[in-house]
Amino acid sequence: MPRTPANLMWADALAIVARADRMHREFFRPAATGWEPPVDLLETPNELILFAALPGVHAADMELVVSHRELAIIGTRRLPALPGSTRVHRMEIPHGRFERRIALPPGSYDLARHDLADGCLTIVLRKVP
DSSP states (O other): OOOOHHHHHHHHHHHHHHHHHHHHHHHHSOGGGOBOOOEEEEEOSSEEEEEEEOTTOOGGGEEEEEOSSEEEEEEEEOOOOOOTTOOOSOOOSOOEEEEEEEEOOSSEEEEEEEEEETTEEEEEEEEEO
């Protein structure tokens, strides 16, 4: 895509809308939820593909729940084991309990597969005719 003023303005507008959406979710999130991992949701003719950023989360520490209208990713990101003399200068990656509920497009879906690798959870939902 060429870097025209119109394209740059459109990119800025999309970034502002995405930030507003994140702030809205943060503000109205119940306190017990903890934090929400960012996700990408893509659709092909036969599948929904979801990518969630879950750095440092182990597969045993999370659960996927697929219902008719939504997908829930629930779990815990544990703090890394630190020696007693560790001095923390910055901790920006959230930890503790997380929950992310994603509304699914109309239709029926089956969990085809999921994989957690390199801090990225990939979920593939097969469309059921």
